[in-house]
Amino acid sequence: MFHFFDIHLPRRGLRAGERLSTPTRMLATQLVSMAGLVGRPVRNQSGLEIGRVRDVVVRWDDSLYPPVTGLVVRVGRRASFLPASSIDSVDREGVALHSAQLDLRDFQRRAGEITLGRDVLDHQLIDVDGVRVVRASDLYLARFAGTLRLVGADVGFSSLLRRLGPRRWRGAPTPSKVIDWATIQPIARPGEAVRMARTRQALHRLRPAELAELVEELGATQGQAFVAALDRAVAADVLEEMDVEHVDELLSEMPTERAADLIAAMAPDEAADILREMDGDDRAEMLRQLPSIARRDLTRLLAYEEGTAGSVMTTTIVGVVVIDSMIDLLVEDRRLARRTS
Amino acid sequence: MTPAAPRRSTAKRIAVIVAVMGPGLIAANAGNDAGGIATYASAGSQFAYRMLFVMVLVTIALVVVQEMSARLGVHTGEGLVSLIREQFPLRWGAFATACLVVANLGLVVSEFAGIGAALELLHVSRYLSVPIAAVVLWSLVAFGSYRYVERVFLLLTLPFLAYPIAAVLGHPSWTTVATHTLVPHFIASRAFLVVVVALIGTTITPYMQLYQAAAVADRGTGADDYRSARNDAVVGSIFCNVISMSIIIATAAAIGGSGPLSSTKQAALALRPVAGSAATTLFALGLLGASALAAAVVPLSTAYALAEAVGAERSVSRGFREAPLFLGLFTGQLVVGALIALAPGNLIDLLIDTQVLNGVISPIFLTFILVLANRRSLLGAAANGPRMRVLATACVAVVAVLAVAVVGLTVAGWL
Missing domain, CATH: 1.25.60.10 (MgtE N-terminal domain-like)
Incomplete structure (x- = not known):
């Protein structure tokens, strides 16, 4: 199984004095910080600003790294949906579109989709590898396997501080404590069954x-x-x-x-x-x-x-065959007791 | 069978009774800590029975606020700080959390001031008692034996239940008590306003809403049990304010009209009708128990709420390496609280000043609670209805206006 951060990023964060390795640094420049993206301009082909990013919509399916299906963009006072197909590139400075023409619909959440800013960022998640409950202080997107996807959650305190600071800090990822999205189990809120529709494979290892x-x-x-x-x-x-x-x-x-x-x-x-x-x-x-x-x-x-x-x-009932020794019987009994207590 | 069986069932029965008493009572009782006693006693000594009507209004506001906190805890299963992190933009959340930390730090200062004042009554210098208390409390919590000592502190607070008796035995003028409780009246002076805000601060402390929501959420009361959680919050709030009012009445009967409270010795006089010459010792023990109890619990629950909102490790058993934020916050509050309580000056003034600080911060935190409780996307059908919305907004608005007035007058006084 391919893991996005296994290869490039230290999962548990860096110890004091440890430096980011070159591939990690390169990757860090390709990561798009979700918290940094919010509020950035969306420009059409001719560089004209048509609105600002408000949220990111992903499809919530079986893939390890949920694909981005579109953006919620604030155009004037309206919240419009911008499908991923009309996006040319997403980087730290903002979003660039393919064309000058744009078909904007009012945003409405569809079944099987969630908005990252409203439903995932700052909410509780389960870090399956660390067996603990964490909170996402930032989410990272990256283009990978042809689509922009959600690849990791940042649970570091430094990312929180970065988001509290001035706007120009906010876009620069500080991937110090990043958890690979494939090993994260999101948690439902009351009344929102969509987010726990299935348990992630990683969870079955526990x-x-x-x-x-x-x-x-x-x-x-x-x-x-x-x-x-x-x-x-x-x-x-x-x-x-x-x-x-x-x-x-x-x-x-x-x-x-x-x-x-x-x-x-x-x-x-x-x-x-x-x-x-x-x-x-x-x-x-x-x-x-x-x-x-x-x-x-x-x-x-x-x-x-x-x-x-x-x-x-x-x-x-414990089944015992006649040839079982007394020792075997005791071992079996212990095993059973351990399982049930 | 073994004698263990019946003993266990007795323990279980007690557990049930404590559960019925509930977090509402415990939360509201936190108002009757060192700062609370000092503020109520000072109100009684300075304005005699005139503060009783204010206390009625404060009780209504407390019931409204505690009910909203319990409702949020029951329906979301999360603590208030976590909810604020999830439901507001990060900067707003950070602002609310910073306010909460400052308010609670004020409380910790007042608890150490209470410990110092109590032991000064027993002829121990606070320069000795406060540092020792800080180290002892920290060790008790860090090494996990706090649970056992908690009961001792709880027993020590029992003398304060003598206040209602003292209020009766002190032969107050009951007609004056009745008129001042029921007929609205205010005095247009800065001193009156400051005491009103201190009363609000010590009664509707942000810490109490935090505790109420967390306790209900932790027990997983579930939406069905909301009714019992609500009754508990309401009964707890009213019961504790009856105690608070009896402190005011007892003090007013003993030393009412003698100006602002100047020493804890003076405050102890209110217990004389009950305890006679032992009044001072009884008062000192009660003050010590109440202060020590809160001096550990307030920083502990502040650190817990913050660590939960940040998503950091939170357990006293983890050690500094694994839970640096949690233990750092806990330790930091104890150290700073104890140090400020050691600063030279009158302990009673320090106690009341910290309650005024809480009263000034309280409306900010209350506004966040109000917005959350109004939010239909969060609570669904359990969100505030139109009538509750008006009532709760009015409560928060009045508290806010008073707080702004005190800040304004204080700043004007400096100029």
Whole structure:
């Protein structure tokens, strides 16, 4: 898999005294800073300014580096959409167009598209490689594979300071802490399902415990959107790794069917712990929604009072072949316990 | 079974009670810290019962503002500083954040001044107590044992619950209390205006909105539980202002009309009807507990909110290498706060001045909250309706006019 920044840029930022290498410096001049682009002029072929850049629209699909589909341009008082096809070049000074003729429509966001300035810049993102929640202080665009694409997010403090400073600083990228876009998972805001429509491939490399850490860091509202976007089996594994109280909070914000579905997919002893944490009414409702086998198992486990030996037992059956040694049996038991606790 | 089982369920029951008491109560109670006590006591001693009507207005404004903060926290699941970063242009966000940091730094100064004043009552020089307190608080938080000590501080604040009793036992003139609470009246003097702004600053502190939103968001209350979060915010605000008003009444009954408060010893007199000769010690312990509690929590939550908005690592367990911004901000606030509290001068004046500073900054931060709570693109149907919009705008506007007036008069005084 080709990674844009793997090759050229140090991903974790430079240590003190370390210099940017030549290819990195060259690349840095080709990067277009999203924060710097906003407010720059859009000129037609004859160099006449027709408006100013207000936002950048990208297509939100399966590609690792989302392609720019157009710009939102402020012409007079109107916000117009400028399709990418009419753009000749984009650089730090502004945008140049192919022709003098221009067909400007009023901007309206289409399905499958998002605006970088409004929806991504300054919002929370997940750095999958670093397993942490970050915030984009700048976004970098570059022409690559024939199209202008979103290639990286800058999470450095220096980029924030650059944006606070005078306008002429703003365009110059300071790629000190850049994360390759291919290893970033954006996060949904409440009511905006579009941004978590799928989870990025990079996310699947993480272990359930790491994902659980991210969910807890995200807090209830966004954590819930995050869990909702995971596969059922993965989501159940993640819940098993989390604090019982956090799981209770998360599940209480989901539709009951979805929550019951996740509980049914979890290891029975973990599921029982979560049910114990719930209010009586919630627990009864949850049990009612479960498939009959899971309901029977969990009802039996719940009959043991908290603090008794029965309450830490599981109904999972461990299959043992006669020739297995005692050691093998213990190893298998440990493995199972590790998986479920 | 084991004795562990019932003990755990008791702990759980207490946890439920604390949860019901809720962040609203804790947030509003932050108003009754060192600066709060000094301001309320000073208001009572200087203007006797005349500030009570102002307190009624301040309570209404506090309820409105805390409700908006709770609503933002519940529906977005994010802290206020993060919301401001996402919803406003970066420069506006930076401005709001800078205001918040200055206001909270003022609070930290007042907490250390409170620690110094409390221990001076117990005959310990503040040049000794303040630096030691700063080092001890920093270590407690940095080495993770703060949680356990927090309860001790919390217990120490209990003497302040004696104020309502003191207010009754002090035999205030109840007819005067009633008329001054219900009938609007203002005094056209600079001193009155400054005390009003100090009351606003100590009651509607930016820190409290920050805490309210963050606490609700962290618990993931969810849109369905908004009703209970709202009730909690409203009840908490009202309860705490009843305590504040009882501080004013108790102080007014004891030393009302004797001019501005000049020493903490004088303020402690208000507790005499309850505690007799132990009043000073009781007051000192309460002041110490309230100040120490806030002196750790205020810089901690400021650093947390900022690190969250920047997207930096935020945890006390990470160390300076991994979380330089978070720990740097926390440490910086403690150091600067303690140093300013050591500057020579009257501690009571310092306490009240920091509350005036908060009162001047408060309308700026409130404006940001108001805009966010009005925004339909953020809150959808939970955004402010037309009536709430008018009420909230009126509250913020009045606070802003008073703040501008105080700044104007102060600047005019220099010229």
